[in-house]
Amino acid sequence: MSDPVRGKVEWFKDYQFVGHIEGESCSVILGEGGISxxxxxxxxxxxxxxxxxxxxxxxxxxxxxxxxxxxxxxxxxxxxxxxxxxxxxxxxxxxxxxxxxxxxxxxxxxxxxxxxxxxxxxxxxxxxxxxxxxxx
Known part of the structure; x- marks a missing residue:
């Protein structure tokens, strides 16, 4: 079995969140001002x-x-x-x-x-x- 993928989503402001996968160099903006x-x-x-x-x-x-x-x-x-x-x-x-x-x-x-x-x-x-x- 492969190693688990880990990530997290943090509340940024209002209805906007930032998601990041451990070990990756980029993040994604979710919600308002980002992508659903x-x-x-x-x-x-x-x-x-x-x-x-x-x-x-x-x-x-x-x-x-x-x-x-x-x-x-x-x-x-x-x-x-x-x-x-x-x-x-x-x-x-x-x-x-x-x-x-x-x-x-x-x-x-x-x-x-x-x-x-x-x-x-x-x-x-x-x-x-x-x-x-x-x-x-």
Missing amino acids: PMKLLLLSIAGCTAYDVVMILQKMREPLKGLEVEISGERREEHPRIYSRIHIHYRIYGNVEEEKAKRAIELSQDKYCSASAHMKLSGTEVTYSFEVVRED
């Missing part, structure tokens, strides 16, 4: 899967020039207001083969992305789409 925890959760999922897709495509030796991951989520009306649906759209730049792009995304979503897995385990429907933007 639930929106940060969406960005965490997008970041997690983006990391996977870049790594996998590079290992496949695909000519990846860029990647954008757009994410949207719908939350339940009742409390706790968890995400009921999340959609992820991948925009892959470069002359990447569509089948390899699809495979990289599937590996991320089905095997590697722990953040997406957390959502799926809580019953959230996670869907995705992708496009490859080729160079001329």
